Amino acid sequence: MAIRVLIADDQMMVREGFSVLLGAQPGIDVVGEAVHGRDAVEQVAALRPDVVLMDVRMPVLDGLAATREITADPGGTTRVLVLTTFDLDEYVYEALRAGASGFLLKDASALQLAHAVRVVAAGDALLAPTVTRRLIAEFARLGPPTGGPRARVEQLTERETEVLSLIAQGLSNAEIAARLVVGEQTVKTHVSRLLAKLNLRDRTQAAVFAYENGVVRAGEGR
């Protein structure tokens, strides 16, 4: 089944360009375009796309606020891929906290874009090493978490907690399997179980959760 994508950007030429780019990729369908954040939230509710390409700077409702609303819907499965004109730095932390699953610069190539959409749609999370590094830097700046809701972490088994901390360090399933000396399939099972227990959408959000709840601390394991 094709991945259904919604494009949200206030510039018509950008929407149109992405629409052409992604429409040409096998297995990806552009099902709609939104001109601002509010429009995006409404279209997600109506169209239930798998992935939203979300611009940050938009009128009426900005991309971050729209991402927050979309990912707050407990029944929704739509994942958000945030696009910025300038730098990943600019909004990376805020967007992750808002619930975004990945980032991309607007001038990404068609292949990069298609790859990002597939990865995010699969829940396999776009955690490029650079993004992870920035995430760690940001948490290091904020200091250690203050207690916080550890209750949900308690539900995890020791192994799942271990997997969670490795996800937060940006490791792929294969790398985690090698590290723990288990099969990749076993890791996949752990990942999907811990995502379900913590009610998280994907690996990116799992990493954010891990940092925010002190499962890993900035500077650990690197």
Next chain:
Amino acid sequence: MGDAGAFDVAGGAAARAGRVNRGLTALREDLFDVRVRTKRPPAPFSSVAVARGLLYAAVVITVGIQGAVLAGYPGVSGGLAFVLGLATGVPILLAPQRPLVAWWMSLGATVACALAGESNGHDHIQWPWTAVGIFAQVVVMAYVAFHARLRIVVETWMITALLGLVLVRNAQHDPSHWGTMPAVAMLTAIVMVVVVAFRGRSDARRQLALQSDLTATERERSALLEERARIARELHDVVAHHMSVIAIQAEAARYRVADPPPELVRSFVTIRANAVDALAELRRVLGLLRTEQEGGEFDGQGRPAPLPTLERLPELIENVRAAGMTVDCVTVGVPRPLPQGVDLSAYRIGQEALSNALRHAPGARVRVEVAYVPTGIGLRVYNEPAPHPEAPARDGSGHGVMGMRERAAMIGGTLEAGHTPDGGYHVDVFLPTEEQ
């Protein structure tokens, strides 16, 4: 040996003579310097006008009384008495501008008056200075003390006292009598000391004022640089958006048709590569221009927002209305899409002008005119005088106008701002949309 001794004596005398000579030369240079004059012209304050009035009154009274007193002396004609009165009074008039010249004149007047009064052997109380003469002398020397160097102050005092001494010692009627000379010496000494002390304080204050002026200039400059960085950032931002559209569209081009010719694909790849490179450079520049606190562009609520355009002018006006201002808005000509840089600058200038009106004339009526003409766009923001003039007219207006001017200039526009004859304020800007 004897020769040597004689030589020594002669040498000593020569050295002494040299010293005396040098002293006299210094004295001459100090006291005959007619260029010594008030450094600061009086500021146009009413207190200065009052002081000037008092000075004139003092001159008139001095001339009158001195003339009347001297006319009473035997052997002094009315005409001579009047001339001597003038000689006593005029130095007071001259003292504020040319204190040293005035001082020399007052010495001359003193000698003349003393000689004229010599014949009056009975009135020792008013000799060598008359009562009014003492007043004139003190006033003139107070001015000397205020404007001249300390050495000159001491020199003038010593010479004045010396002149008094010479006059008293050579008096025909009673050389043992000191007359008014000690009183003059004491009074002038006290007044000069007081004036010199006061001057020290006012010098320190002036220094302080000068320094705070410098700080203000420094602040102004850094505000200007900050504003320029902000403007440059926004304009670069506009360019970056255009660039990313180019990059996206160049990438999309080859997917628009099935089997595009390879030459075309190559061409688009080149376009895209250049756009991506330009974006990378722009990001670097923007990183430099961006200050610590600021991330991307945010709207009033601290949310990320696209760069504003004139389309959002009504929103802005609504905000100003909500703050209690009456705003009329008129659009002349047919609105059309403007180049993004012009659109952004027009919005920002309007924003600044409205916020200035709000700050300086709260509650006033404001008129906003937008004129679309073929060669560009005109924007005029005019506010009537504030209904409550006592409302705090905070400073910092210069900064706002400066920023608007910078914005206009950066895209080749012109801006005029200032008070209108009715006490209101206007900002008029024209931004061209086409070259030439």
